[in-house]
Each structure stands twice: as structure tokens, then as C-alpha cells.
Amino acid sequence: MPKYGRGSCWWAGRFRGGGYRLTMPRQSILEVLDNASKHLSAEDIYLAVHKIYPNVGLTTVYRTLDLLVQMGLVSKLDFGDGRARYELSESSKGVKQHHHLVCTGCNRVIDYTDFIDEEIKLLGRIEKELSKKFNFKITNHLIRFYGLCNECQNKK
Amino acid sequence: MPKYGRGSCWWAGRFRGGGYRLTMPRQSILEVLDNASKHLSAEDIYLAVHKIYPNVGLTTVYRTLDLLVQMGLVSKLDFGDGRARYELSESSKGVKQHHHLVCTGCNRVIDYTDFIDEEIKLLGRIEKELSKKFNFKITNHLIRFYGLCNECQNKK
DNA sequence: GTATAATTGAAAATGGATACCATTACCAAT
DNA sequence: ATTGGTAATGGTATCCATTTTCAATTATAC
Incomplete structure (x- = not known):
């Protein structure tokens, strides 16, 4: 067994x-x-x-x-x-891509899917150009926003 | 003194x-x-x-x-x-913004300034919308590409 | 100068991640 | 089934960047 x-x-x-x-x-x-x-x-x-x-x-x-x-x-x-x-x-999950919004106050992370298509489109275009220019084999990209969430804005 | x-x-x-x-x-x-x-x-x-x-x-x-x-x-x-x-x-330096291209093989980092204006424009627009939607006070953003640099592609 | 609070630095502590290594599980070929 | 080789595992010890602690020093206002 x-x-x-x-x-x-x-x-x-x-x-x-x-x-x-x-x-x-x-x-x-x-x-x-x-x-x-x-x-x-x-x-x-x-x-x-x-x-x-x-x-x-x-x-x-x-x-x-x-x-x-x-x-x-x-x-x-x-x-x-x-x-x-x-x-x-x-x-893996077959789900729409998302990016992140990170609160620098409490480390909370919000996933967002808005604008993803636009982001991906721009990134794809840039990726192609950068690959050529620097002879870089790009495998991954990162877009992220940092700031203060609702709660953390009102603290302090 | x-x-x-x-x-x-x-x-x-x-x-x-x-x-x-x-x-x-x-x-x-x-x-x-x-x-x-x-x-x-x-x-x-x-x-x-x-x-x-x-x-x-x-x-x-x-x-x-x-x-x-x-x-x-x-x-x-x-x-x-x-x-x-x-x-x-x-x-601080009064210099044009740049973003990064990071090699996951050797950790080399290349700064690039190409497309920055487009990136900033899109990010600014998204930023405004996300701020509103999630009541997030966005202070910072991040765009970055990961991949293999010229040298690391040929290693192995 | 003196008072007061900010700043400093050495050593110790922290904590996520990794290296080490003996043990175990798996698989293919007998 | 047994075996031999390789992959995978798990506990411990260790690494190492960063923080904390705390007494001593320094800058600024008075």
C-alpha cells in the first residue's frame, strides 16, 4: 500500500x-x-x-x-x-489576471482586475521592445500600487 | 567648532x-x-x-x-x-524617471527610460480610478520586468 | 554654559529562509 | 517480491539582513 x-x-x-x-x-x-x-x-x-x-x-x-x-x-x-x-x-486557475494595491500602513493587499487589459497590452508592447534593445529574455512583469488604505488614512 | x-x-x-x-x-x-x-x-x-x-x-x-x-x-x-x-x-535629482529590468539569473539590474512617458500616463490614469474605487491614497507605483540577461541566457 | 531632546553606535536579538544530512519513499529492472 | 538507484523528506543548525536595546554622545534652544 x-x-x-x-x-x-x-x-x-x-x-x-x-x-x-x-x-x-x-x-x-x-x-x-x-x-x-x-x-x-x-x-x-x-x-x-x-x-x-x-x-x-x-x-x-x-x-x-x-x-x-x-x-x-x-x-x-x-x-x-x-x-x-x-x-x-x-x-493555473484560468482566472482573469489581477494586480495588487498594497497598503504601506497595515500591509493589506487588495487585488484589482480593472484596467488589466490595458496594462497587459502596454506591458506586452514594451516587453517586446525592451527584449530587443537589451537582448533580455523577459519572463515576467510587475505592476503594483502602494499607498494607504481607507482605515490607515484615518489613523494617527 | x-x-x-x-x-x-x-x-x-x-x-x-x-x-x-x-x-x-x-x-x-x-x-x-x-x-x-x-x-x-x-x-x-x-x-x-x-x-x-x-x-x-x-x-x-x-x-x-x-x-x-x-x-x-x-x-x-x-x-x-x-x-x-x-x-x-x-x-530629488531632477532626472527623468526610470524603471527596472531585473535578471533573475545574476540579479543584474538595468535601468530603462524608454516608454516611461507612456507608462506614467497609463499609471496616472489607473491610479486616479483605483484611488476612487477603493478609497486608497496611492503614493507610489511599481513597474518592473523580470527575465534573463544576455549572459544568463547562454549559460547552463 | 546648561538643559533637553535627538542622535549615535556596539552588541545582542530577531526572524525568514536555506544548508546540511541521515532517513525514507518511489520506481524500474531484475 | 527484491533490489538498487534516485528523488523527496524533515529536523536541526545556520545564515544573514535588518531591528532592537541602551548607555553615551551630540546638537539645538534657552
Whole structure:
């Protein structure tokens, strides 16, 4: 009997195809991410997984997240508060892309999807030109706004 | 005789006006930033300052940088390699804005000014709308591209 | 000068992330 | 089924940029 059961989830194929094993820790980390409504830190994920599978270690969470990022299934986000956050990448979920609005007061993050099409269009155009000019193979871009949220404007 | 000489630099007024003292450590940190041709880490700055004023501590460098960022004289940049970089903010230098192209292979950063006007225009428009929609007081934005530089594409 | 508050710096603490390494799970070929 | 090789795991120790602490020093107002 295999110790690690195999779910039949949409990501299973990505693992097989990449030559990676879909183990229980990986499976459960993906499930946590799939059910998350917000961006989770590595520790958030560790705690959530740990509740169900207490023998999954923090190291494995970090390693798995790195792997998932490398596979393109997960996006690693750094909002500048000293700990990275992770979310299923949009292409994975088949969801409309979004960008972020970050409150520098309380670190709250708001996802927005407005103007995304315009943003993507401009970015795509710039990307093409910059690639040529600097001989850079661009893989990723970032648009983000920083400021104070409703609550933090009225504090102090 | 004051131990800390006072330069008559453009930033002196900003200090006085803000109720801050313009001390020698602060003065020298600003000079290092002013002469820098690239983004410097806190340690870079510490070493540069330390060469001239060996009794300036790393703690003070960090504290001063925080202050300068808060005053708007300096921009803090996080390229994801685990240490922050600092540069005089464009408005301080009266220079054309630029954005960054970051190599995920070697962490090299290329500044580009192409398309900046278009970027700024779009960002300004979006900014206005998002401010209204989320009641967010936006203070800052970020556009950045990640990828592999010329050298890193050919490695491996 | 003196008082007062700001500023400093050395050392210690913090905390997210990583390296190390012995152990375990998986898979393919016998 | 057994085996041998490789991938994956998890606990601990460690790294390292950044903060905190706190006593000593310095700048400014009086």
C-alpha cells in the first residue's frame, strides 16, 4: 500500500509530465493553495498542512513552493513586509489576471482586475521592445500600487 | 567648532524644514548616494561611508536610510535577492524617471527610460480610478520586468 | 554654559529562509 | 517480491539582513 495516496487533480499531469512525483506533501500544499482566498505565507501554508498531516516539515513547504514556482503553477509575491506570499498563478486557475494595491500602513493587499487589459497590452508592447534593445529574455512583469488604505488614512 | 561640518547642499533645507538635524553621518550617507552610479545596498553605503568616517555604524546607516525614504529623498528598492537597494529618488535629482529590468539569473539590474512617458500616463490614469474605487491614497507605483540577461541566457 | 531632546553606535536579538544530512519513499529492472 | 538507484523528506543548525536595546554622545534652544 502506498503511503502517499494520489489525488486525480488537474495538476497531476503537470507533475508526471515534468518528471516530478506527486507526493502527499505536495498534494496537500497545492490543496491549501487551491482553497485559499488570499495570498499565503510559507508559514500559513505550513500551519494549514500541518493540521492535517503533522509530519510535513517547514523545509518541505519551502522546497515545494520553490518547485511549484519553477513549474509555473504558483506565483511568489513579495510585498515588502519581509515574508513572501504565494498564490496559484492565474494561468493555473484560468482566472482573469489581477494586480495588487498594497497598503504601506497595515500591509493589506487588495487585488484589482480593472484596467488589466490595458496594462497587459502596454506591458506586452514594451516587453517586446525592451527584449530587443537589451537582448533580455523577459519572463515576467510587475505592476503594483502602494499607498494607504481607507482605515490607515484615518489613523494617527 | 562644530564636530560635524555643514555642507551647503540642496538637501540641507529639507532637513531643517523637517525638524531634523543634519549630522555628519547623514551628510556623508547622502553624499555617497549622490555620487553613486548604481543602486547601493545598506552595506555598500556603510562601507563607503566607513572609509571616510570609520566611526559611523551600520545601525546609523539603516536608520538614516529609513529617514531619507520617509522624507522622500531616497527610494528603497527590493529586487528580491534578500537585500534592499537605495537610490536618490528621481524627484530629488531632477532626472527623468526610470524603471527596472531585473535578471533573475545574476540579479543584474538595468535601468530603462524608454516608454516611461507612456507608462506614467497609463499609471496616472489607473491610479486616479483605483484611488476612487477603493478609497486608497496611492503614493507610489511599481513597474518592473523580470527575465534573463544576455549572459544568463547562454549559460547552463 | 546648561538643559533637553535627538542622535549615535556596539552588541545582542530577531526572524525568514536555506544548508546540511541521515532517513525514507518511489520506481524500474531484475 | 527484491533490489538498487534516485528523488523527496524533515529536523536541526545556520545564515544573514535588518531591528532592537541602551548607555553615551551630540546638537539645538534657552
